[in-house]
Amino acid sequence: MIESSLVPDLLQGLCDDPATTRTLASYAKILEDSRLPPGLVLWAWEVLGVVQLAPGEKPLAMAFLLGLLLAEARGHTVLGFDAPELAELARVRRETPAGDRPGTAPAGTVARLVDHFRHWLGNGTLGALVAVAPDPGDRPGPEPLLSAPVVVSDAGLQFSRTRWMERECARLLRSRLEAATPDPVEPDPLAGYPGPLDDDQRSMVRGALDRRVCWISGGPGTGKTTCIHGLLWAIGRRRPDLDASRIALAAPTGKAAFRVTEGLRRLAGDGPFDAAVRAGRLEARTLHRLLEYRPDQDRFGRHEGNPLEADWVIVDESSMVDLALCHALLRALPEHAGLVWIGDRDQLPAVGRGAVFQACWEEGPGRHPGNFFHLTRNYRARLGLAGDVRSLMAGARLDWVEPAAAFPAGDRLVPHRVENERDWQALVDALHAGTYDDAFWGEALEPFEWDPARVTCPAGSHPRHEAISGVWARANGAPVLCVTHGGPRGTIAVNEHFRRRHPWAAQGWLPGEPVMVQANDYQRDLWNGDTGVVLSTRWRGVETTCAAFRQGELLRIFPIDGLQVARAYAFSVHKSQGSEYAQVTLALPEAPSPVFTRELVYTAVTRGRSCVRVAGTPETLAAGLGAGVRRRMNLGSWLFGA
DSSP, rough: OOOGGHHHHHHHTTTOOOOHHHHHHHHHHHHHHHSTTTTTTOOOOOOOOOOOOTTTHHHHHHHHHHHHHHHHHTTTSOOOOHHHHEEEEEEETOOOOTOOOOTTTOOOOOHHHHHHHHHHHHHHTTTTEEEEEOOOOSSSOOOOOOOEEEEEETTTTHHHHHHHHHHHHHHHHHHTTOOOOOOOOOSSSSTTTOSSOOOHHHHHHHHTTTEEEEEEEEEETSOOOHHHHHHHHHHHHHHHHGGGGEEEEEEEHHHHHHHHHHHHHOOOOSTTTHHHHHHTTSSSEHHHHHHTTTTTTEEEBBBBOOOOOOOOESSSSGGGHHHHOOOOOHHHHHHHHHEEEEEEEEEEEOOSSSOHHHHHHHHHHHHHHGEEEEEOOTTTTTTSSSHHHHHHHHTTTOBBOTTOOOOSSSSSSEEOOOHHHHHHHHHHHHHHHHHHHHHHHHHHHHHHEEOOOOOOOOTSEEEEEEEEHHHHHTTTTOOOOSSOOTTTSSSHHHHHHHHHSTTOOSSSTTTTOEEEEEBBBBBBBBOOTEEEEEEEEEEETTEEEEEEEETTEEEEEEETTOOOOOEEEEEEEEHHOOOOOOEEEEESSSSOOOOOOHHHHHHHHEEEEEEEEEEHHHHHHHHHOOOOOOOOOHHHHHHHOO
16 A cells, blocks of 8 residues: 555656645545545546646645545545535645635635635536536435436535435335334234343334334343344244245344344244254344355345345344445345344444444434334343443543552443553553463463364364363453554554563464454355454474364364454454453543544443443543534435425
């Protein structure tokens, strides 16, 4: 990837104006700071070569193109004319460029960019790149993919493909919302259900059974998995002839899918589909697998021409579903099938474009109350951790303790005051000592006899299966969740801090280190976010470094060479979504940050089952709790418009 420092030299052959070169180099640095390739500046300069702009105007035009890329990288689907991305790019303008028209706004302002953009658009200058969006009216229908790559409307700019996907999602969801709701059929489909559903949950299951689409939101401990099991019972009672293969359970990640399957197996009794759950004929899959994603072609095998063979699709962890994945699912969904979105509207939105689940919750309950169900009763709530989390999110005063203060045995949230580097080092040392003690290393460093021809290792199949499972559980049971990758409290520094304390003090992969898969591995059936532990294995005198991943009672072991993994003593809060851990530590940034928000705090502190630490200062935590995530989208207005 091209570094931003190289961009000025590469521009020499494209631009002979020093002031313009400096502006473009500043643009490249903004992209790099946002984890986008700085070389996009060179691409944008070439793209704008097809437009007849004066040389001094091209950097201004590029601000809109690069601003749109920045907006999408930050999860938005539209670049508003007052968007902060434009303000960032406008600030690099310090001199009036050649070709400016008299009476325009001052250089270096968003108003200048907007003024020029409207001028170019009105004169047809940008016609090759920008199309004016047609008026959707009150009830937007299908809209063809426009020939120009960028579309402008009153809301701002969008890439035409993004706009097309967003409009299609709104249209397809709206058709399901407006489908006739049948009268309830007697007898009660939940009659005889043995599970612990309360009255509100039973009403939710009955309501979902009679609708083509519904949204269910609830925090940890509110019984979402139990509701899925109850819904399966009700579907089976309503449709006793329905085969389990006609029900699709899905989640955005492999971890989340595995958790749903394990939860349903624990609940399985003698319900209509419980035998299929126990036998593995009804289990949750990733949405990519459900839709038969083809990575070599970057496309899905399921779509309008080859729809899913399903009567019901139930999606867990729906807050993590971005616009593109939502669009792919809706395209492949048969018209008659029921669709249930389950998630937590208070969690972080998807990493990709859009926050579909959250956008639907903003206006949906007021317009279609029968399609939205909010689970509020927490069955884990006691005076311990669940109560502490509620108090934290409600803004209650916390009693902060010292960095290395003793931590309770369980069921508490404790904030550790960390004000400087010395405090931080003391906390990290205490965290390391709490997990990586002599007993841990005694098991982790001993070579594991393993035949490389055996990828799977079931419980009881190896004398050290239980010990290795314990090493995996401890190594992956108490991660540090970070807000950023860089800086002394980012994932890179924390992982290095832990690595240096390994007893072998060597380079490379070391036994006992936790690792996390970084990309879906279809060949090995490993998924982005799966966690493992490094092992030293030996077979017939040959030692090999491997990684073991636990799925239920099953260990799956692969040579680490060829795996796309990273050390996972610490990882981002985003990477923790869809998972639970025995303990977690949230490392607050040293100062308030735009990416440190209320949703991020909530997501982090709800990952811990037993103990949660928050490390930082009260001022930084308060700033994060006061900042919210809001994705700029058109979906809500198109879906729920009059």
